[in-house]
Amino acid sequence: MSLITTDVKDNIFYIQLHGRIDSANAAPVEEEILEAVSSCTCPAVVIDADDLAYISSAGLRVVLRLRKNRPELKIINASSAVYEIFEMTGFTEMIPVEKGYRKLSIEGCEVIGQGANGKVYRLDKDTIVKVYYNADALPEIQRERELARRAFILGIPTAIPYDVAKVGDSYGSVFELLNAKSFSKLIASEPENLDKYVELYVDLLKKIHSTEVKPEDMPDQRAVVIDWVNFLKDYLEPGKWEKLHSMVEAVPVNHHMIHGDYHTKNVMMQNGEVLLIDMDTLSQGDPVFEFASIYNAFVGFYDFDHDAALDFQGFDYDTTISIWRKMLPLYFGTTDPDVLKAVENKSAILGYARLMRRLIRRNGFDTEEGRKLIAHYKNQIETRLDSVDKLQF
Amino acid sequence: MEIKKNREGAKLTVALSGRLDTLTAPQMEEVVKGDLDGVTELSIDLKDLTYVSSAGLRVLLMAQKTMNGKKGTMEICNVCEDIKEVFSITGFADIFTIK
Known part of the structure; x- marks a missing residue:
C-alpha cells in the first residue's frame, strides 16, 4: 500500500500525507516522496496535510530534506494540531505552512433549519453550522462572512459567523445559536x-x-x-x-x-x-x-x-x-x-x-x-x- | 457572569468571569455606560471568562469605541485559548489590544 498519494493541478505537484508519520514509517515515506518528486517536472511542490494526523521529528526531518531540493516547498491544509507541531518546532519560520479549515462532523446533529442554499445543524448548546449544498460555495461563504463582520464592527447588531469549517466535501459557516x-x-x-x-x-x-x-x-x-x-x-x-x-x-x-x-x-x-x-x-x-x-x-x-x-x-x-x-x-x-x-x-x-x-x-x-x-x-x-x-x- | 471592578485613579480594571453572552452582556453594558467617567485607562481581565458570544463582542466593541472617543486606552488581558480563537477568527484580534 502506498504511504503517500500525489497529483498535479495547475502545474503544481501535490503530495498528500496520510495518518501518522513517525520513526516507524518515516524512511519508507521518504523513499516514496523522493521517487515521486524525481519524476515530476512541475515548478512547484506542495505538501497537502489535509489527511495528516500527526508528524514526529523523524517525519519533520523528511520534510526538511525534501525542502533542500525544493526550496519553494510549502505545506497546506494543516489541522490545528499539526500546525502546532510545525509552529513549536520553528518550521513555520522556515517553510510556509497554511492552516486548513477545521473539520466538523454533523453525524447525529439535529437539523434545525433548511434554506435555499444550505442546511443548518445544531453542533452544541452554543453553536450551529450552516452547511452549503454547493461544494464550491467557499468564496460566497467568505464574502458573506466578511460583509457581516464589517457591518458588526460598524455597530449593526448581528450574529457574526465564527468560523468556516469543512463538513465532508462541503463547507459550512459556524454561527452561535441565536435564541431568537x-x-x-x-x-x-x-x-x-x-x-x-x-x-x-x-x-x-x-x-x-x-x-x-x-x-x-x-x-x-x-x-x-x-x-x-x-x-x-x-x-x-x-x-x-x-x-x-x-x-x-x-x-x-x-x-x-x-x-x-x-x-x-x-x-x-x-x-x-x-x-x-x-x-x-x-x-x-x-x-x-x-x-x-x-x-x-x-x-x-x-x-x-x-x-x-x-x-x-x-x-x-x-x-x-x-x-x-x-x-x-x-x-x-x-x-x-x-x-x-x-x-x-x-x-x-x-x-x-x-x-x-x-x-x-x-x-x-x-x-x-x-x-x-x-x-x-x-x-x-x-x-x-x-x-x-x-x-x- | 460576575463582574469585579477596581478603580485606581484614572485606571479601571474590570474582571469578568463565567459567560459573556446575550443574557449577561447588558451587565457589562451598564459598566461601559456608567463607570467610564474620568477613566483614561481601561483594563478588562478575562482570566475566568469561558465564553463570548456576539452580544459579548458587541459590548467589548462598545467599550473600545468609548475609550477611543475620549482618547483613552483599553486592553484585554488573560484571554484563554478558546476566546483568543474567537477574537482571531472574527477579526477582533486586530481591533483590540490583547495582552
Missing part, C-alpha cells in the same frame, strides 16, 4: 403588538441607513439597479425608458449601508434585542434602492396572488400592506399624503423594474401567466413614472 424569533413569527403570533414591532423594525432600518461605509467595503447598489434598467430598454416605451434611465443615473452616489433584503424574516428579536441576519446582500447606496426591495416584499410580490404573502411572510396580505403603510410615516417622519405617495411611487418603479427583468430572464414571455405579469409590471412602471421627476427621496 423572527419578526415574521412575532407579528403572526402577537398581532396586537404590530405597531411596536413596526416601530422597532423601522428603527433598525434607520440605523442601517445612517451607517457610513467605505466605498471599497461594500458593493454599490446603484450599479446593480442601473443594470436592471438597462436590461429593460427594449421592453418599455422609449420615452418612458429614457426618463427612467436618466433618473437612475441621476441618483447621487451614497456611501451609506443598505441591507438589500430587509423583510421581517431577516430581523430577529433575542432577549429584547433586535438583530439583523442574512448579510449576503449588504451593499451601499441611496435608501430608495432598499425601499424598492421592501416594496416588493410587502406589496409587489403579491399583486395577483394575495395568498403568497402568507407563504412568504408568515402573515396575511392585509398585514403586509398594513406594515408597508405604517412604516413609511415612521421612517420619513411625516404623514403628508403627497410625500408618502411619492415615496411609494419611487419604490414601486424600481421594485417592479426588478420583478420585470427577473421574470423576462426566467422566460416569462413563454406563458400566459407570465405575459400578464410582465404587462402589469410595465404598466405600473410607466404609469408611476408620470408623477415623479427624481428617484432619490
Whole structure:
C-alpha cells in the first residue's frame, strides 16, 4: 500500500500525507516522496496535510530534506494540531505552512433549519453550522462572512459567523445559536403588538441607513439597479425608458449601508434585542434602492396572488400592506399624503423594474401567466413614472 | 457572569468571569455606560471568562469605541485559548489590544 498519494493541478505537484508519520514509517515515506518528486517536472511542490494526523521529528526531518531540493516547498491544509507541531518546532519560520479549515462532523446533529442554499445543524448548546449544498460555495461563504463582520464592527447588531469549517466535501459557516424569533413569527403570533414591532423594525432600518461605509467595503447598489434598467430598454416605451434611465443615473452616489433584503424574516428579536441576519446582500447606496426591495416584499410580490404573502411572510396580505403603510410615516417622519405617495411611487418603479427583468430572464414571455405579469409590471412602471421627476427621496 | 471592578485613579480594571453572552452582556453594558467617567485607562481581565458570544463582542466593541472617543486606552488581558480563537477568527484580534 502506498504511504503517500500525489497529483498535479495547475502545474503544481501535490503530495498528500496520510495518518501518522513517525520513526516507524518515516524512511519508507521518504523513499516514496523522493521517487515521486524525481519524476515530476512541475515548478512547484506542495505538501497537502489535509489527511495528516500527526508528524514526529523523524517525519519533520523528511520534510526538511525534501525542502533542500525544493526550496519553494510549502505545506497546506494543516489541522490545528499539526500546525502546532510545525509552529513549536520553528518550521513555520522556515517553510510556509497554511492552516486548513477545521473539520466538523454533523453525524447525529439535529437539523434545525433548511434554506435555499444550505442546511443548518445544531453542533452544541452554543453553536450551529450552516452547511452549503454547493461544494464550491467557499468564496460566497467568505464574502458573506466578511460583509457581516464589517457591518458588526460598524455597530449593526448581528450574529457574526465564527468560523468556516469543512463538513465532508462541503463547507459550512459556524454561527452561535441565536435564541431568537423572527419578526415574521412575532407579528403572526402577537398581532396586537404590530405597531411596536413596526416601530422597532423601522428603527433598525434607520440605523442601517445612517451607517457610513467605505466605498471599497461594500458593493454599490446603484450599479446593480442601473443594470436592471438597462436590461429593460427594449421592453418599455422609449420615452418612458429614457426618463427612467436618466433618473437612475441621476441618483447621487451614497456611501451609506443598505441591507438589500430587509423583510421581517431577516430581523430577529433575542432577549429584547433586535438583530439583523442574512448579510449576503449588504451593499451601499441611496435608501430608495432598499425601499424598492421592501416594496416588493410587502406589496409587489403579491399583486395577483394575495395568498403568497402568507407563504412568504408568515402573515396575511392585509398585514403586509398594513406594515408597508405604517412604516413609511415612521421612517420619513411625516404623514403628508403627497410625500408618502411619492415615496411609494419611487419604490414601486424600481421594485417592479426588478420583478420585470427577473421574470423576462426566467422566460416569462413563454406563458400566459407570465405575459400578464410582465404587462402589469410595465404598466405600473410607466404609469408611476408620470408623477415623479427624481428617484432619490 | 460576575463582574469585579477596581478603580485606581484614572485606571479601571474590570474582571469578568463565567459567560459573556446575550443574557449577561447588558451587565457589562451598564459598566461601559456608567463607570467610564474620568477613566483614561481601561483594563478588562478575562482570566475566568469561558465564553463570548456576539452580544459579548458587541459590548467589548462598545467599550473600545468609548475609550477611543475620549482618547483613552483599553486592553484585554488573560484571554484563554478558546476566546483568543474567537477574537482571531472574527477579526477582533486586530481591533483590540490583547495582552
